[in-house]
Amino acid sequence: MGIAEVISNHLAGGVSKIGAAEARELVRIGAEKTDKLKALNKSDQAKWFAQRDINYIRNYHEKDRVANKKRKLYTSSLLTDWDILGLTFDSFVPRPESVAHVNRAKKWAKVLAQGEHHGRFVMFGTAGTGKSWLSASIANYVNTYSSAYKRQQVVLYLSATRIGDLAKLVKSNSFGKEAESARKQWQVVMDAVKGRQIKQFDPSVGHDISFRQDFANLIVIDDLGRENKSGSNAEHFKSLMFDLLDAIHKDASIIVNSNYTMAELSSMYDNDGALTSRMFTTKQEQILDFRSLPMFRATEN
Ligand SMILES: Nc1ncnc2c1ncn2[C@@H]1O[C@H](COP(=O)(O)OP(=O)(O)OP(=O)(O)O)[C@@H](O)[C@H]1O
Ligand SMILES: [Mg+2]
Structure with missing residues (x-):
């Protein structure tokens, strides 16, 4: 599954695809509203959350990719x-x-x-x-x-x-x-x-x-x-x-x-x-x- 697909699944509520721990982390990220965020209008707030999720999912995949590459020596x-x-x-x-x-x-x-x-x-x-x-x-x-x-x-x-x-x-x-x-x-x-x-x-x-x-x-x-x-x-x-x-x-x-x-x-x-x-x-x-x-x-x- 590509990153785009993971994100769209996530935004559509299909968080289960990325695992319970990751889903909880996404909820936690979404819950911490800063003052700066509160000052934004609804659509910019949504963009901000989406970007944070994208970054999170990217990092998540990067970790996966590193682990996969490391594993090659053994497999x-x-x-x-x-x-x-x-x-x-x-x-x-x-x-x-x-x-x-x-x-x-x-x-x-x-x-x-x-x-x-x-x-x-x-x-x-x-x-x-x-x-x-x-x-x-x-x-x-x-x-x-x-x-x-x-x-x-x-x-x-x-x-x-x-x-x-x-x-x-x-x-x-x-x-x-x-x-x-x-x-x-x-x-x-x-x-x-x-x-x-x-x-x-x-x-x-x-x-x-x-x-x-x-x-x-x-x-x-x-x-x-x-x-x-x-x-x-x-x-x-x-x-x-x-x-x-x-x-x-x-x-x-x-x-x-x-x-x-x-x-x-x-x-x-x-x-x-x-x-x-x-x-x-x-x-x-x-x-x-x-x-x-x-x-x-x-x-x-
Ligand atoms: N420089 C060293 N210092 C200490 N112990 C060494 C050293 N080089 C080799 N040994 C010991 O010798 C063993 C054999 O080393 P190694 O298998 O790396 O040799 P090799 O050069 O690959 O030999 P071969 O050509 O037979 O494959 C090591 O497991 C280690 O116990
Ligand atoms: Mg040898």
Whole structure:
């Protein structure tokens, strides 16, 4: 239901459509007559109330929209381990060797949450050095704080292993329950990546213009290259990755983390760079090299 429809329902007495608590709030707003208001004639008073209601309903919808965008991280991500979405910059005390990496990641998080800069960010190097931890911390930071900076960003966390698993089913000619469910899951991801296509009349040009709203602003691709080790079909994976990367909005950011260097990944996927050029950057300040760090992950026993 659009705002106009909510308002007209409300003005026609159909307040139940917006919920009891909201209806009570509207009544409360209407009840507080100020002296200034009393001085207005009846028609201006009515306009004043209508405007207050419109503002109220707008805010109400904005809150809803923020919550919906925030939820996308949990409803549309592809994860092997859901605990990852609980990680923040405070989850671990950074090892001294990694303090510079952590600080750089915090800087990226802030810039991305502010929503004024977008681009490609890459973390690569040794296993167990905090690439997934820091990628997830950035994702959580942006998801939690972006609304306080400027506007709520839509964040998605996509594990390359899961993309590889889905690719096998989505891109093969297989049918049946498993393939059907994989296609549905992939559709959820793609819908979140693309956002909504809106058509709206633009009086300045005199016709409808269409644009995308609520598209994903930040997409993390975790552990790129790992899908290769877990036996994913390389052609199917590449094909699904092309679909994904082409759907990502031009104003969105991508963070990729991997055990492999960018050169290794480029030769793994392509020789002309068609796939990797969509994800990689040459800006040194947007690349974190973890190769010199020792593995921090606690090994069993
Ligand atoms: N800088 C760090 N300071 C403290 N602990 C860390 C740090 N980096 C990693 N760890 C520990 O190691 C674990 C593994 O980290 P993480 O999964 O982020 O590594 P990774 O670089 O993504 O590894 P992989 O390449 O295998 O995916 C963390 O859960 C944490 O316990
Ligand atoms: Mg990792």
